[in-house]
Each structure stands twice: as C-alpha cells, then as structure tokens.
Amino acid sequence: MAGCWRDRMLAGLLLGLACIIPARAQAPPEQSARRIAITIDDLPWVSFEGLDEAQLEARHRRLMAALDAAAVPVAGFVNGDKLESGGRVLPERLRMLVDWLDRGHELGNHTYGHVDLHAVGLEAYRQAILDGERELRPLLAETGTAPRWFRHPYLRAGRSADDRAALQAFLDAHGYRIAPVTIDNSDWIWALAYRRVLDAAPEPGREDTLARLREAYVPYMLAKVEYYERQSRELLGREIAQVWLLHANELNAEAFPALVAGVQARGYRVVALEEAMQDPAYARGAEGYDGRSGPSWLHRWAIGEGKGREFFAGEPETPAWVLALAGVEAE
Template identity: 60%
Template sequence: MGVALLLWAGALQAAPAQRIALTIDDLPWQRLDERHDPELARRHAQLLAALKAAQLPVVGFVNEGKLEQQGRVLPERVQMLRDWLDAGFELGNHTYGHVDLHAVGLPAYEQDILRGEQTLRPLLARRGQPPRWFRHPYLRTGQDLQQRAALADFLQQHGYRIAPVTVDNSEWIWAFAYDHVRDTEADPGVRQARLRQLRRGYVPYMLNKLDYYQQQSQQLLGRLPAQVWLVHANALNADCIGELVAATRRRGYTFISLEQALQDPAYTHADGYLGAGGIGWVHRWAMAEGKPPAFYAGEPKVPRWVLALAGIDNE
C-alpha cells in the first residue's frame, strides 16, 4: 500500500464519529388538539413508513391530551400510538397537556406527568415495557436549582430518564407555515409552489442547525459528542423526514438510539441555565462554564418569509 493511501486510511480511522439520535415530540400528532387535518391518517402512515424505511431507532414523546376529544379517549388515536410501537419505536412521556413548568408550577406539573401516562403505561406494559423517557415541553426545566432538583427526583422515583436535546431548532415554525399554507391557500398552483418552497428550504435549514451545534460542541468540549435531535410529528416531516435522514447520513452521521447517545460522558456536564425560556443542552453546558456572549453567535435563524407564512412575528 502506498504512503498516500496509508495516510488516507489512517485519517479515516482517526476521524471522529458523528453520531446522532432522532427524537420526535407531540405524538400522536402535532397540533392535533388545535386543528382538523382530513389527511391525518395518510400523513401518519406516511411518516411511519419513512422512518421504518430509514431503519433508525426513534423515541416518540406523547401528549395524552391529544388522544381525547371532548373528554373521551378516541380509540383511533390510541391506535396511532400502537402503530409507533408496532413499527419498533419507543414511546416516552411529554406530559398530558404539553404544559409549561414555569407557568403552572411544580405540583401541577408533576400531576400532568402522571396524567400523561394513564394510557401510555398500560399500553407499554402489554409489551413488557415501562415508560422510561421524559421530555420537558418547551425544554423548560426549572427556574431555580430547587425546582429542577425536585423534578429530577420525582422523575427518578417514577422510573423516568430525562431526554435532553442538543440540536435545538425551530422546525415547529416551518411546520406551522406548512400547515397554514395547506389550510388557507385556495389557489392550487400557489399552494403547491409554496409547499415546495418550504420543503426545499427546510432540510438545508436543519442541516445548518446541525452544523452549528456540532461546531459549538467541538469548541466547548474539544470533541464531537453524540447529539440528540428534536423534531415533531407533523405533515412537514411526513414529506421530508426521509430526505433529512438521508442528507444527514451523506454528511457522515450514524443514527443511534437515545440510550446510546446518553452514554456519552458529555451528558454528565453541569447545566448552567436557569432562565425562563427553554434552550438546548449544548448552550446549557456552555453557560455552566461561563462562556461569553460571543460564544453563542452565528446560530441559523428561520427566514423572514417562513415566519410570515407561519403567522409568527419572531422566532
């Protein structure tokens, strides 16, 4: 083997592994409690088919309030959760009503977590599984150390592990724009053109976010940790998730399970954020180290035209 080839092979072996876990929030479907989607069954099947075809592990996070209509649990919506399990994916708890810890307070939040497993826990038990993953709605984890610690103790007592997010993004704004165009644009030609424009912009936006947080991680930790990506169950991802996964793999990433990702020692890093909002874990770790404002610069933003289509003023 020539010297150049040996150097190339050595460089490949030395290249850091790029690993990422995909997680999907707001099951059985984003905004299911807000809007009627006549294509729901088809879109749901489309999303699951794309994820199965991609052959990657997924954890989906459930809001049980979306299983109900006028106080009654709808069997067809529970079946949507069974479909996720039948596809080989895991389910976690995202609270019953997608409530904000900082708005409702800890006691009400804990009750909403328990209410959010009334269907989930027996559904998983029939398959020999306990619910083991929890994700905070809005990524809001507590505004003081006491509240955060008390919630962590509560979750541990009920068998839950927190699912962090390192590749934070505003995919939900793109999804709102996608739904808004589908719902309101009467001209078929204009509607299809705008939906196509959103699809073409969405995947590059998400890859730019991934690049940004990989760079932030490298700068902060001196290496590339396993990442955790957050998206939602919606029509946009039903149409685009296959291309997003394929494009991510073309960049050299391997999709791993959430459990595998959290074995990375990065997830033992201190969390330095106690603000009112919700942010990803890479920036929480950076705040624990006292990084200056300049460290956080350069994060990709949602374009103004997407905000306008979503009917949202600011990200």
C-alpha cells in the first residue's frame, strides 16, 4: 500500500509542479544552476522506542527503497549510541549503516548521545565526538575511507567565537569538516506526529490522518526551500548551493522521492555535500550567532550582519493541527 501511495503522490506532485515549470529546459537561468545537498541526521534511526527489531528493519528497508527510488547522493550523520543497547553494539544496527555505504552514500559523525554543546561544554563535547566514531571509523576503514564530516546536534555550534575556534581546531586535528545547514525545518515535528498516529491503536479515521500528514508535508518542506532561497538572495545577492536537513524517520521513508522530485522541479541538481561546500559562501563558517539556539547558517550570517526582524519574516510554520498530533506546543 505504501508503495502505491508513493507512486500516486509522486505522480500528482510532478503533475502539479509541471504547471509551474513545464519543462526543466524552460527553467529560468538563475534556477538552472541551482544546487542542493541532502543530509539526513540521527542514523541509524531517530527513535527505537516501542519498535522490535523486525519493525525497525521493515522501516529501515522502506527508507532504503525511498533513497533508491530517488537515486541522488545523500550524506547521513550517525549517533554512535544508537548502535548500542545495554552497552553492547548490535550487529543488526551496524548493518543498517552498511546499507547506506553499499548505496554509495556518505556517513558523518553526529556525536555519541546527540549531545548539546551549549549544555555539556567543550570538553565533554569533544569526548562525545570521539565516542561517536568508535564504530564509525573502523566501519569506514573497511571501505578505505575515514569520517570527514561532522554535524552539530541541534545545530548548536558554540556561544562565543572562542568556543567555535576551539572546536574547529579539535575537528581539524581529527580530520573533520563541519557540515552546515542552510535549509532548516521542523520535519521532526511532522515525523513525530506521523509516528504517533502510525503506532497508535487502529481507530476510525487513522488512515485518513496519516494520508493528510503525508499530503501536507511535502508542500510545507518545499515552502521552506523557497523561503531560504529568498533569504540567500536578500543576504548574499545570489542563491548559494544549499544544504538541506532531514532525519531518518518513518515520514521521510514515505516522502523522500517526492521531496527530491519537488526540488528538482524547482530547477535543483542534487549534489554531494562536498560539491555544495565548494560554494565560497561557506568560508564564513558558523560566525555571527552566539545565542542558545541553532539557526540556519543563512540566519547566522544575517544576525552577524545586524539584519532586523523584518529580514526573517515569512518563514513557513508547522500548522497547529500537526503540532497537536505531535504533542508539541510550539516550534
């Protein structure tokens, strides 16, 4: 049933987008050069709570099938603690990472424990990075590679220039480059809502609610893409090669091919993270923001330039009905 739904959704999305961009060749010149790297956090899976190994395997396989259908490069970021249970590394979870590597996708470090730099401090954070590569580094060594990308959990990158410089020096010494995010979103809220409905006891209207979530999710995500396109043009006078944040969850396992089709219809070429990072905009690093949150790199740079509240206006929000299903009060 899920495969049939994906086919119908993808066909409908492409038909609708064709009304806006009749053919890729007819895309405006500024769109034809668009590039986007897709990154997926919290591997091997966002949450194992309530899942037995058979259920986890089935959901993982669905995500792998979605990646195969989209046929684009992806960089995944691993939480080392999620490879373990009760202090023991689980071979079946390591095999989930092997599935990513067998498809040619790249894997990066997302710390052991998905820790918050602003909460634990630099010393503990550095240790969490090292612990996060205990299984990842030898796994990549089997392919002749090593971890080279690091993604901050919660996108919290340091509350001072000194902290960011100290972390950068540590990452440099261990062969890492920071993987920024320019297109941020609340896919985790949508996915939490989807998971709660999916795993609840069957009741009247359940399938309709799941379908409503699936059908509203892709337009929300593409509206976020459009918003950050505007942010890039207004801040830098051009559109940079974007880096899009997603997570390894049940909803993206259903929607990923349609998400890719949506950005491709907007004139994007989906590229490897390495290619996106060649854009000179990223030489700025994570400068500009010393607060407690973790904003998009575009917003970090805008804050550093002193942009006023009006610059940030218009960002699409998660609808109240989705927040309610997720049990979340606000984004």
